[in-house]
Amino acid sequence: METHVDELPTPRRVVVNAIRHSPRQGARIAGLGAHRPGRVVGNDEAAAAAGVDAQWIEQRTGVRERRYAGQAETVVSMAVEAGRSALRDAAANAAEVDTVILASCSMPSPMPNGAAQVAAALACPAAGFDLNAACSGFNHALAVADALVRAGTASGVLVVAAERMTDWVAPEDRNTGPIFADGAAGALVLPSSEPGIFPVAWGSDGAKADLIVIPGATGRMEIAGRRVFRWAANALAPVVDAACELAGIKPRDLKAFVPHQANLRIVDALAQYLDAPRLAVARDITGSGNTCAASVPLALQALRRSGEITCGDPVLLFGFGAGLTYAAQVVRCP
Structure with a gap:
């Protein structure tokens, strides 16, 4: 994915839809x-x-x-x-x-x-x-x-x-x-009896759906890499903020951050935004590549297997990609 993006305009901020939990189980x-x-x-x-x-x-x-x-x-x-x-x-x-x-x-x-x-x-x-x-x-x-x-x-x-x-x-x-x-x-x-999955902050921007496509004529993915990089690295901060707020947690209280493993530069840019120095950040992309929907749970499992997170730790999961779609929630590590 090409990432020389200095000449690109900063994308507008995304709209985040948040659904709060009702007091049930x-x-x-x-x-x-x-x-x-x-x-x-x-x-x-x-x-x-x-x-x-x-x-x-x-x-x-x-x-x-x-x-x-x-x-x-x-x-x-x-x-x-x-x-x-x-x-x-x-x-x-x-x-x-x-x-x-x-x-x-x-x-x-x-x-x-x-x-x-x-x-x-x-x-x-x-x-x-x-x-x-x-x-x-x-x-x-x-x-x-x-x-x-x-x-x-x-x-x-x-x-x-x-x-x-x-x-x-x-x-x-x-x-x-x-x-x-x-x-x-x-x-x-x-x-x-206690929530281990907190409310989701999610949304979509279908106006940018043409940035990542698989045309029926070719059956091969096409991606506007620089534009997607700029969108993910700069426009998605409100999703991170909303997910933490819905969980009633500050970024500094998180034990780990597990974003979609699209590009290591995007991972690092989003982690820097959280500004939590002791945060364990999943960088599973280095050994697994981009596995789309599987990347977040694969990276979560890898962090737990390494011992960087343990049972009960609050972890922020964050997915984003084609659609364009995005969703984030705090969970407690099993």
């Missing part, structure tokens, strides 16, 4: 799971395909290596593995899941939906539906799961984000090929 993330494909692709290989230098990729995106799915690793199969891992982490069984939400923008066809297939593979007696908000898909799906549990409509929601972005980008395209990658991660959401 809360919801929490009870378990996290992930599936990272086995094939690791370094910058030398990605650079050769894109006709650029390996250092050029790292300097402009922060990516050093990424994971590519094998032929047998589909969006659904990766989602199943991530979901199974989340159930295991929560010490829960499939019978406790009555709803499955699959966040993805890379399903190979519009029908059948993937969530129902995930539910069947895991033997969950569940309703299943897909949600496509691109790179903010996990945050949107988590907000829906939280609302379903708090309303009493669902008692156990498995939220999984899975992407095979390598099916939708051209390796030779320097703007997309070296950046996007594959993977899946998920969370089991259960009722809680």
Whole structure:
């Protein structure tokens, strides 16, 4: 993604819609799971395909290596593995899941939906539906799961984000090929006497929908990299502020910040805005690339696995991307 943006005008601030919780039961993330494909692709290989230098990729995106799915690793199969891992982490069984939400923008066809297939593979007696908000898909799906549990409509929601972005980008395209990658991660959401998922701050700017597209004629992603970079790095601050306010927390009280792993420069710009020196900031993009909807839960799982966050820690999750869509919420680490 090209990031020389000095000549671009500063984008207008986004509009943030915030839904406050009613005083009913809360919801929490009870378990996290992930599936990272086995094939690791370094910058030398990605650079050769894109006709650029390996250092050029790292300097402009922060990516050093990424994971590519094998032929047998589909969006659904990766989602199943991530979901199974989340159930295991929560010490829960499939019978406790009555709803499955699959966040993805890379399903190979519009029908059948993937969530129902995930539910069947895991033997969950569940309703299943897909949600496509691109790179903010996990945050949107988590907000829906939280609302379903708090309303009493669902008692156990498995939220999984899975992407095979390598099916939708051209390796030779320097703007997309070296950046996007594959993977899946998920969370089991259960009722809680105390809220572990706080209100979502979200919105969209469809007037800029043409900045990230996959035209039907080509089936390959096209992205206006510099304009998207400027929008994400400069216009999204109100979303961060709103999410913290809705959770009743100051940025300095957060233990970690997990933004969408689009570009390391964007991650660092948003982290700098939070101005919390002791904050653990997810930089999973360096080893995973941009996995769209899967990037936030993959990065969250990586922070917990490293020991940088522990059970109960307040963490700010923040997704943004094609649509253009954005969503953020504070959660407590399971």
